Amino acid sequence: MRTLKVGIASYSDMKARTMAIARGKLKPLPGDPKVWFPSAESLVKVLSDKNRMLLGTIREAEPKSLAELAELTGRKTSNLSRTLKTMERYGIVKLERERHGRVIAHVPYQSVTVDLSLRTPERRG
Numbered sequence: 049m050r051t052l053k054v055g056i057a058s059y060s061d062m063k064a065r066t067m068a069i070a071r072g073k074l075k076p077l078p079g080d081p082k083v084w085f086p087s088a089e090s091l092v093k094v095l096s097d098k099n100r101m102l103l104g105t106i107r108e109a110e111p112k113s114l115a116e117l118a119e120l121t122g123r124k125t126s127n128l129s130r131t132l133k134t135m136e137r138y139g140i141v142k143l144e145r146e147r148h149g150r151v152i153a154h155v156p157y158q159s160v161t162v163d164l165s166l167r168t169p170e171r172r173g
Contacts, residue, residue, distance in 0.1 A: 049158045049159065050156060050157045050158055051157060051158065051159045051160065051161055052082065052083060052139065052140065052157040052159070052160045052161070053079070053080070053081045053082055053083075053160075053161050053162075053163060054081050054082075054083045054084065054085060054091065054138075054160060054161070054162055054163070055080070055081030055083070055084050055085070055162070055163040055164075056084070056085050056086075056087060056088055056091060056162070056163075056164050056165070057084050057085075057086070057165075058086060058087075059086055062084055062086075080163075081163045082139065083138050083139045083140070085138070088164065091162065094134060094135060094138060094140070095140075095160065099131060099135070101121075102117075102121055102123070102128075102131065103135075103140070103141070103155050105117070105120055105121055106141070106153050106154070106155045107155045107158075111152070111153070112150075112152060113150050113151065113152065114128055114129060114132075114150075114151050114153070117153060129151070132151075132153050140155070140157070140160070141153050141154065141155055141156075142154045142155075142156060
């Protein structure tokens with residue numbers, strides 16, 4: 049079973065982590081998250097109940113186009129396209145773009161785990 053491990057870190061924490069890796073001061077461990085969200089709120093939006101149902105539909109039905117997926121889910125194609133592009137940026141789905149503009153969504157994971165620090169969040173503005 050493939051599991052996607054996600055973490056939550058502020059932009060400044062992620063920048064510091066990336067710089068430490070680039071400088072060789074930090075070596076990512078195999079169990080470290082592969083995908084990072086800037087806040088718990090952003091994670092909840094992307095993996096809402098409605099979107100998790102969408103991911104399940106993609107995994108089970110394996111629709112051959114966004115139009116077919118729209119028909120299966122009752123969602124508009126434009127809404128699906130926007131949602132799936134966001135999920136693709138986070139690595140949750142893979143979008144296969146075929147000739148003639150057809151897009152096929154794939155979900156390469158069966159589950160998602162979250163690595164969440166319980167430290168005090170950074171205050172903004």
